[in-house]
Amino acid sequence: MKLRVEKVVAGGLGLGRREDGCTVLVPGVLPGELVRVKVRRSHRSYQEASLVELLEPSPQRRLPPCPWYERCGGCDLQHANYPSQLELKQQILRELLQRHGLDAQVEPVLAPPLASEQEFNYRQRIRLQVAEGRLGFFQAGSHRFTEVEQCLLARPAINQVWRQLPASSSWRRLADQCQALEFSLDPQSGQVVLLLHHRRRPRPAEREAAWQLCRELAQLKGIAFLPVGHQAGPFIDRQSGARGRDGSEQLRLHFLFPAAIAGRSLELTVEPTAFCQVNEGQNRRLLARLLELLQPAGDEVLADLHCGMGNFSLPLALGCGRVYGVDIQAAAIRGAIRNAQANGIENCRFNRAGAQEGLAALYAAGVNPDILLLDPPRGGCLELVRAVGDPRPSRIIMISCDPATMVRDLAVLGQKGYRVAGMQLIDMFPQTHHLETITLLRHSG
Ligand SMILES: C[S@@+](CC[C@H](N)C(=O)[O-])C[C@H]1O[C@@H](n2cnc3c(N)ncnc32)[C@H](O)[C@@H]1O
Structure with missing residues (x-):
């Protein structure tokens, strides 16, 4: 089906209408574009569709720089240049205000969006899923795992540590019981703290593997365990060698x-x-x-x-x-x-x-x-x-x-x-x- 995209709505989805007026929501499109879409799901008042072909692309469209863009559920506006991302968001905000009758009150005091100085590499903290030892993200709106090797949104020090993990046997020992992994950059030292969302309390061999991993990777400040259903800990601080419950003191950002x-x-x-x-x-x-x-x-x-x-x-x-x-x-x-x-x-x-x-x-x-x-x-x-x-x-x-x-x-x-x-x-x-x-x-x- 052909669709003219009217606008992008909250959630980053493009909205168009079928000839009979039914609303169709499609990810990955921009206002004004003529696209061919395939309907994936029908609801009472709207349909969800996916993009099949761009018939008339928007001048604001760009090639998404991330190679995982289509599969990873993290970014959904990378196909728009940055100034137009800001316009889209401001428009989404205006529309929500209008829907609640707040537009007339807010419009005179609504300032232009404050752009981020860094369009990429701005995330100082990022959470990944771990599946059979592999690192990645869930696809948008699902629990389908996609392996990813780096993220353009993360600070470079995080990507550096991330790239080194798969080759480490200590990490592979830890990854087995890991559901998710958070990287946090400590801006002061430039080092990275790993937070392991662990399926259970870590056993001595896993604590040892974490300590070993800290010694292997110079960019690590330390590792903290967050066992499901238990208090956080132990905290392993690379510099002091402390491996106790109170290590959260040393591992602060x-x-x-x-x-x-x-x-x-x-x-x-x-x-x-x-x-x-x-x-x-x-x-x-x-x-x-x-x-x-x-x-x-x-x-x-x-x-x-x-x-x-x-x-x-x-x-x-x-x-x-x-x-x-x-x-x-x-x-x-x-x-x-x-x-x-x-x-x-x-x-x-x-x-x-x-x-x-x-x-x-x-x-x-x-x-x-x-x-x-x-x-x-x-x-x-x-x-x-x-x-x-x-x-x-x-x-x-x-x-x-x-x-x-x-x-x-x-x-x-x-x-x-x-x-x-x-x-x-x-x-x-x-x-x-x-x-x-x-x-x-x-x-x-
Ligand atoms: C968006 S964060 C903002 C925190 C802080 N203002 C900052 O900028 O770092 C939201 C905070 O709300 C806390 N929070 C969540 N639910 C809460 C609740 N019901 N009552 C009080 N705090 C809550 C979270 O622990 C978190 O620290």
Whole structure:
């Protein structure tokens, strides 16, 4: 069937219509293109199809530079040149806003997308699947494994280690019980930490193989085991030779915020099992944008309800009266507390809790934050925004990695009297449809 692609929608799929008006969704196409497609699946109101032939390609199309592009499920916009990727994402955002009736309010304050300085090689952390000792990714929307030898999105040091693994007998011994493998680059040392998602607690021979692997590969900072259903550990630190439970201390990743961003340089560290932003350059620019949008007054109280290791709360604390940080992950809160101490920041308190419980605990303790910072995972924070109570925080900053859940949550805040005062797409994930935004809301009362 021939199809004219009208637009690209959330999820990176092209949308066209059959002659009878039925919607057809196709990956790997661009707006305006005339394509021949094959229908793979029919649903009540739409069909899923795959691309068979490009009849009229878009001028924005390019040859995807990655040899695994067609098979690996990671990137889905590599066939578009980078400026047009940004336009597509902005258009997707606009359309979602329109669907929730937020477009008229947001359009005057919607800034142009903030491009990533690095189009490729930006990922400082990457997770691979391991299948019978081979490394790769699952294909898009499936559990079909594709072996891959490197990733154009990963930082070069990660690819270097990755390329050397298959030849190592120590790795092959470990790979047997490995479900997944995460590479994290420590920006300070330029070395890589491996996080092994292990099927069970490692046996002595596997610990020994990990230690051996650390000695074989000079670019390794260390190896951490994350056995399914058990606490993380042991942590094997190459430099000190430590191989214990407390090795997470040595294996931390070090991030630097230069003084130009928050007025003082800050060094933050994170354990390899805790969350950290994957695009370091864009994280700095996101922080700069956050400070610029918020401009906290020196005495305001801020609650960061998905604080991680203090990535935003600590720089913000330099300009606020008091900051309360909450995160559900123990490793993240350990990191935030340690980072506050290490940087001599005393006007912060961090607690491990769910965001809703954390906010309720603040209200119960008589703390009424002036500013809320929400940076939830992809599912968004519907229950949390529903729980925002009186007295209302005067401002809310929402950082989101899923525009669909974000607009849903913004609509709830709209019903509570919040108006969007600024929004910008921060391109954290070039080559993929993933879309990060920062939004400032002010209470109209
Ligand atoms: C997108 S990350 C952002 C972390 C941090 N703001 C940063 O930039 O590094 C989301 C964080 O929310 C935390 N999280 C997930 N579900 C949560 C919940 N229900 N309550 C509080 N924190 C949660 C995760 O542990 C993670 O640290």
